[in-house]
Amino acid sequence: ENIFDRSRMAPKTPIKNEPIDLSKQKGCTPERNPITPVKIIDRPQPDPWTPTANLKMLVSAASPDMRDREKKKELFRPIENSEQSDTPDSLQYDIVDDTTVDEFEKQRPSRKQKSLGLLCQKFLARYPNYPLSTEKTTISLDEVASVLGVERRRIYDIVNVLESLHLVSRVAKNQYCWHGRHNLSQTLKMLQEAGELQYGELMTFQHKEQDLEYKFGERKRETIPHSQDRPLLDFSEPDCSSASANSRKDKSLRIMSQKFVMLFLVSKTKIVTLDIAAKILIEETQDTVDHSKFKTKVRRLYDIANVLTSLGLIKKVHVTEERGRKPAFKWIGPVEFSGKTDELRGHSPTSDSLPGTERGACAQHQICASGKQRFTRHTSFNGAQPCEGTRTKVSSEPNSPHQERQDEYCSKMINLAAVCRQKIEEDTRNSSITSPFSLLPVPGDPDFCVNPLPQAVFPVVQAEVPSLSLPIDVSSQAPHPSMPATSKTENGKATLVPNQPFLCFPSSSLFMLCGGLQENNLSETLPTAGDKGNRSAEAQAAVPPAVCQKRSSHKCTSPSSPADDEEPAAKKQTMEQSDLPLSLVVPKKPFESPKAESTPGNGCPSAVHLETYRLDLASPAAPESASKESLDCQEQEKRSQNTDPDEPPLGNEHTSKENANQPFQPQYLYVQPTTGLSSFNLLFSANQAPGAISLASNQLPSLSVPCVMVPSAALASFPLVCSPSFTSPLSPVPDSSFSAAASMNFSMSSLASTTPVFISTTAMVTPSVSSVPSVDLQQPAHPALHLSPVLTRSCSAVKLDSPVCVGHPVTLLKLQQPSSTPLTPKSIRPAHHEAFFKTPGSLGDPVAWKKNEGNQTRNASSVQRRLEISGTSPD
DNA sequence: CACTCCCGCCAATTA
């Protein structure tokens, strides 16, 4: 009988760990198998393993003895134990054949082997850290539990923590969706922000823990009231729920996990002792903290800590105090997220610091189809919304998967920006104050000033970003000065392809994109909004966070996307975080640009940035890509630049030089979608012959001009950059985006009417720094806006010199929001950014900054109109 | 003995 039962049970019964692994491979895990070192060793059986098989074997083998022992426990348990003997042993014990009791005992997996941490590792091993966006991995709790040979309860412990970090999300009843670490940095950033709100002050004093404790206590009291809801913005939902039904959710392991992580992120030392954490987390009744409660909390913290440890986010340490040594954990995960973005939603910069990131993976996460079924459960960081009255649902809404994604992008962009800034700042410091740039008139925008991010640590992009082109938009910094130039451009010259009927250049929306090319050097994307981007232009040089790049490249499409690349870490600079996203393109650059970096200190000459930006762009040019044409273009550009009165000499010089050196990358024009095309973005190659771009030609046979359509959504997040000429047809990257484009059907007719198009090989804008432009910018309201609502939201035009093209200034627009998703005003709003970036010294006034942004936005539209495309298209 | 934290009871939630 027993046997029989067992057999039945078997399925359920957890298989031992070891065996499990094996089985697991075959089993469920969708993606990659765990790397795990599972040992195969043990099994006596040669057979193919399946979980069940193992069980059976075990059962048979174990038989009598085992049973007995186990009987006491439940069937399952015993079984496991017995099994373990087999498997676990592998680890520790060799396989001992005998079933002798003693042996058995020994075999019994030690406690460690059963630890939650180990279990978690096994769990994690089953899924890729950075799953491809396309694949959605679902996790079946039952399955996992059986595979890993543990009871479900344990799986819940793991999943709950992972869910709190958004590594997984619950899809349905026994099912979770695996997201991997794509969002991790964003999530952490959010937690950090939330943590600062809640615990910030406290942590400041961390050193003195005791003090802290007291403070915490007090704090708690204080904050709680309002915080109640708040505290967890991050947890928003949970909070809400908690508020409402305080019962379970409040205490939820998820929330505790988030709070625990917040403590680390807020802590300066990055070390949190368990007791403090427990006290803090007990929140509510802190006063009464009864011992038992405390103990319970600590137990939970251990559970959480084990999972976090498995994730490589923390490690155990000991803090010795007067009293003695206390258990504590140290944060060893990414810390940088730059910042402090205010924006609730999201933009966190994330640089994935994780080295391990897989290149292929796109940032995108998958969205679980089911969405949030349980609102309460989701822990979302919606932000600050007060959940109180409302309950979870409300809060949850905001988090549409979409938004989240976008947010991510934004955040990444932001990170880049931040990095860039930082870098810039550094450079600035290094460089004499009077960098050439300094000369440039600064619009007075504080905006331009770069702030160094204190902590930003950006890991180099590393492999992750393989190909992308970075959005250059950032570079757009130049903006204001360029205004005049811009105006010129406006006029329009957009040359069109004569043949093309539908091309128009209207005001609104043309952009040129430069494709960066292969160089790996730098690709950067600009983060956010164009303006900001401007500043950060340099940043572009810097390496964008891998993530960003990836995304950008992938999504965006930039044909130009270069091949891959790694970016030099050094380069990174921080950009602003604006919400916006934007641009596309990107050339990659060579590092060299350091010079560019040098900016006048705080001064903030945006112009400078621009220049630098150019340089960067130029430099990167991939030799390959550089084609004759490109060269020509460059030259022309240079000339033009030189000629331009407006441009500041310095910038020009730099640019020219670099340009000369660099080859160019393919450039594309980006057309904003206007009303008609709201959903599409067109990219045209400026210089190329129609055929050049594979996609374009293929997809749009009818058109003579090569162009690529990209869903606006894809582009939305990127800043646009223009570059005048470009030669190389490379578009290694484009794939995804293109493909997307391809999929879309579009009829020319539709396009023709509404869209403006653009074209030109080079856009000429004078890079001049003159203040005038700025004025102009401001003036115009949003002319463009009406055209494309989406775009309108945030557009700031920035001028740049085209990086590629040597001298040409380019205007950039920055779109804040992705078209597809409606943004809330908040999100759009740039205002907060300052805070993030601003560093004490370097940044100008935040206020000013904001102002600028606003101005820019307006300007952008105006700019667009004005934007003139000087270059003639070869076509 | 102090740390850790496994284990699984059993209540809250869901289906």
Add this chain to the structure above:
DNA sequence: TAATTGGCGGGAGTG
């Protein structure tokens, strides 16, 4: 009502 989730704390393993 049954199943799923998950809070909770006893108490065992470790050092």
